[in-house]
Amino acid sequence: MTEYQYILIERDERVGIVTLNRPKELNALNFQLVNELADALEEFDRDEAIRCIVITGSGEKAFAAGADIKEMSDKSPIDMMLSAFDGWQRIKRVHTPLIAAVGGYALGGGCELAMLCDMIIASENARFGQPEILIGVIPGAGGTQRLARTLGKYRAMEMVLTGAQVPAQELADLGLVNRIVPKGEHLKAALELAKKVAQQAPVAARLAKESVLSAFETPLEDGLEIERKNFFLLFATEDMREGMHAFIEKRQAEFKGR
Ligand code: CO8
Numbered sequence: 476m477t478e479y480q481y482i483l484i485e486r487d488e489r490v491g492i493v494t495l496n497r498p499k500e501l502n503a504l505n506f507q508l509v510n511e512l513a514d515a516l517e518e519f520d521r522d523e524a525i526r527c528i529v530i531t532g533s534g535e536k537a538f539a540a541g542a543d544i545k546e547m548s549d550k551s552p553i554d555m556m557l558s559a560f561d562g563w564q565r566i567k568r569v570h571t572p573l574i575a576a577v578g579g580y581a582l583g584g585g586c587e588l589a590m591l592c593d594m595i596i597a598s599e600n601a602r603f604g605q606p607e608i609l610i611g612v613i614p615g616a617g618g619t620q621r622l623a624r625t626l627g628k629y630r631a632m633e634m635v636l637t638g639a640q641v642p643a644q645e646l647a648d649l650g651l652v653n654r655i656v657p658k659g660e661h662l663k664a665a666l667e668l669a670k671k672v673a674q675q676a677p678v679a680a681r682l683a684k685e686s687v688l689s690a691f692e693t694p695l696e697d698g699l700e701i702e703r704k705n706f707f708l709l710f711a712t713e714d715m716r717e718g719m720h721a722f723i724e725k726r727q728a729e730f731k732g733r
Contacts, residue, residue: 477514479511479514479515480507481497481505481507481508482495482512482515483533484515486525487670488670488673489524489526489527489670490525490526490527490529490666491525491527491528491571492528492529492531492662492666493512493515493516493529493530493531494530494533495512495530495532496533497533498533498534498537500540501534501579502532502534502539502540502585503539503541503543504539504542504543504584504585505543505546506543506558506562508543509559509562509563509566509584513565513566516528516569516571519569519571520569520571523677523732525571526572526673526675526732527571527573527669527670527672527680529573529574529576529662529665530575530576530588531575531578531661532577532579534579537578537579538577538578538579538580538581538585538588539582539584539585539588540582541584541585541586541606542584542615559615560616563587563616563617566588566591567591567617570681570684570685571680571681571684572594572669572672572680573591573593574594574595574668574672575589575594575595575596576662577589577603577661578598578600578658578661578662579598580604581597581603581604582604582640583605583606583607583614584616586604586605586614587614587618587621588616590617590622590651591617591621593688595652596652596653596656597643597647597652597654597661598643598657598658599643599655599656599658600643601642601643601652601655601661602641602642602643603640603641603651604634604641605618605622605634605635605638607635607638608635608636608637613635618635619631621691622635624691625650625651630649643655653668654668675730676714676715676718676732677714677732678709678712678714679709679712679714679715682705682708682709685701685705686698686701686702686705689701689702712733713733714728714731714732717730718730
């Protein structure tokens with residue numbers, strides 16, 4: 476395993492865990508951290524033993540308080556384009572299902588990172604927000620788009636135009652957070668969910684993720700076509716035969732990822 480400076484890597488059965496590890500800076504996402512995160516996620520993505528990945532923050536206060544403002548404050552557009560965006564694009568391309576385990580602040584790039592994940596589990600003290608407007612910019616890693624597509628125009632506008640922090644419970648009611656758990660239990664709950672996902676046939680999980688995500692990126696007809704083709708493709712897998720035979724024989728399926 477590669478050595479990293481700003482993240483920690485663990486495995487729990489078939490689940491990979493990445494912890495953003497700059498607790499004194501509230502896990503602010505400097506360029507190196509984002510690139511390390513992308514490297515680690517790609518490494519897990521290539522590892523057939525890993526079937527779901529949880530991303531969390533170290534310390535009690537934050538998942539991540541956003542991009543590192545101190546690092547960004549004197550950057551040019553070209554600096555930002557060259558050093559900041561590649562990592563985010565690589566994270567978006569990860570095929571393995573991703574779960575964000577959020578305790579405390581998920582602000583700016585932290586909120587965007589949580590939304591880049593496929594599911595979000597949050598502690599009751601978690602707060603989400605896009606405060607970029609308060610420092611003279613706007614979200615740059617998907618915040619305006621993913622909030623608008625999940626919450627609708629009006630709540631997204633309010634968050635992006637005021638920079639307000641929104642309690643996790645409110646966002647759970649609006650569909651942005653899967654589950655709220657007692658303070659400090661977010662990682663445990665995310666791991667429970669991740670282990671359920673990790674039990675599924677891996678190729679089916681990968682194509683399920685791709686199909687759901689296509690709902691955000693394509694018109695309905697194209698999304699339906701992607702789903703249908705992925706459905707047909709799964710009939711080429713051994714795991715599909717195993718899953719259906721196991722059902723008929725009333726036994727637990729043993730999926731191999733083939
Ligand atoms: N960047 C750098 N340092 C930070 C950040 C940050 N985003 N957030 C907190 N820190 C540091 C503080 O400077 C402080 O350091 P020090 O002890 O050296 O002064 C330490 O972390 C602790 O923070 P606070 O003392 O401020 O803690 P509080 O509990 O008083 O406040 C808050 C917590 C409310 C989270 C507060 O720290 C805050 O408002 N942070 C900034 C939040 C923010 O504006 N985030 C958005 C940043 S912009 C962004 O994310 C754009 C994303 C674009 C992504 C695409 C890039 C290509």
